[in-house]
Amino acid sequence: MSKVKLTDYVVEFLQKKGIHDFFGYQGTMIAHLVDSIEKNPHARSHSSYHEQGAAFAACGYAQAKNACGCAYATSGPGAANLLSGVADAYFDSLPVIFITGQLNTYEYSGITGLRQQGFQEIDMVSMAKPVTKYAVQVRDPKNIVRELNLAWQIANTGRKGPVLIDLPMNVQRGEVEDPVYDMEFSEEEIETAVYGKNDPENGAAFYRDAVAKADSSDGAEAAEYILNKIRTAKRPVFMIGHGASGEAEKMLTDLARAHHIPVITSVLARSALSFDDPLNFGCIGGAYGHRYANMIANAKSDLLLCFGISLCTRQIGTKVHEFAKNAEIIRVDIDPYNLQREIHEGREGEKCFCVSAETVVRKLTEQQAQIGSYEEWLAVCQKIRKELWKVDDETPQRYPNRMIAYLSDQLSDTGAVAVDVGQHMVWSYQSFHNQQGQKTLFSGGHGAMGYALPAAIGAYYATGKPVACICGDGAFQMNIQELQWVKRENIPVKMIVMNNEALGMIRHLQRDYFDCVYADTSDGSGFSSCDFTDVAQAYGIPAKRIQGEDVEKYAGGFLEQNGPELLEIMLEHGTYAYPKTCLGEPIHNQQPYIPKPIFDELMEL
Structure with a gap:
């Protein structure tokens, strides 16, 4: 009968399944897992500077590799910081294993209604259930083999998505007898685990009714x-x-x-x-x-x-x-x-x-x-x-689209390009010249600002190729601390910041529906942006700031260099995303409207 430390088993299980890169942030209640990653010769831990960055990196990894990713965090605030990335994986059907540390089981009081069981204790399973396919706390080392195998199968079959395993610290240092790496579960067992999370008695039956x-x-x-x-x-x-x-x-x-x-x-x-x-x-x-x-x-x-x-x-x-x-x-x-x-x-x-x-x-x-x-x-x-x-092409307001098209040609050798949320997302999915096999990554259903930089980092470890991210000034500040991750591991990521010194998508909305009152979206009205070039250089990353009209003059030469680089492109405050469907209009009749002779001709074809 073979015995192995529980966290050693978890890491060995995941690396046997093809996960060799783990994203997270160290902490007391997750230290055993991180130690096991460090000691496994086939596993590598990559530390973010905020757990949200680790979660989005795991999402980018899963997207770029079309395979399962993994992120971890310590208990309490560390685990809670993962949740936006967990939600991103859930809504965009990304298989990601999230592992959180937790209070020792013997520290739980058993007192019903007690607000907190101990320092940095938080009920992660209850918090994660709405945005995971399966979330479980393993309170006995004997259960880890079944729960880990079950979680893996749930994450990677059916409509894929994230799972969360909460590991109390004393469980992490426990032992596993006769570890199993390829346990299979029936369709009924999977349905009961996934759809019974809120209604153990009837959840699976409701799901089968929906299928019917x-x-x-x-x-x-x-x-x-x-x-x-x-x-x-x-x-x-x-x-x-x-x-x-x-x-x-x-x-x-x-x-x-x-x-x-x-x-x-x-x-x-x-x-x-x-x-x-x-x-x-x-x-x-x-x-x-x-x-x-x-x-x-x-x-x-x-x-x-x-x-x-x-x-x-x-x-x-x-x-x-x-x-x-x-x-x-x-x-x-x-x-x-x-x-x-x-x-x-x-x-x-x-x-x-x-x-x-x-x-x-x-x-x-x-x-x-x-x-x-x-x-x-x-x-x-x-x-x-x-x-x-x-x-x-003849719409003047679409000049940012033309910049994106040009920049995409300079980024043609990247394995993946992660795009953040805002006007630049629209410009990118409308105009980025993706090559065959080059992935463009987005935060779709969740629409999380701050996604792109850590997602690009994860995509680098998934592809082994240079990567890029395209962000607005609002979005880039959300996880700007991950520049230190880029610097520390010398990640070859080209960072494009489209800086209009505004929250452009909301500013457009305010122009159309709020009488041009730009509350909290523009400089002087409750919002401002930093000099991203200065910030990147402070982290030791080469950076350059250029005006929008100079993109074709300077961007190509700058982006030819090896290693990480940040290119900040200054735009006017009043940028817009077009074409756009006006509320109530047919989606094929967008603003600025197609000239009537052309529209009529195409509709007659």
């Missing part, structure tokens, strides 16, 4: 239905979301290429195709999507084949029942609750299949001889894209 509300959960049936519909369609479109990442995404793009079918993605799935791929027709977006994506999906297609894409209001606009009224919509999603979003009123012309995208796409690939070719329809889409590109 879909038209079918049979992959073969879904594939057969799609094949029947695509045979009669004249204008099919593949809509790909993050739920179809990995092998499903590759098979879908291969199918699209073989049969000349246009592809539209969500923002999170933006990397499915390179920016210049003939099949790439941009990101759908209720407010800021590509003009041509919105027009093709909303007004021109007769069949939308949706794989792992939520079709939430952020994607299709607030007038949900108005979306793609002349198209049949077929939705494939492993999450039954996503499928309960009713797009067509009464589900007229809408079919929902609760099954993994990969299962369905694999069957479609096997039977693709039944799928025709759509060169004429593809040519129509290409004309729409060309004309609407031209409209946007």
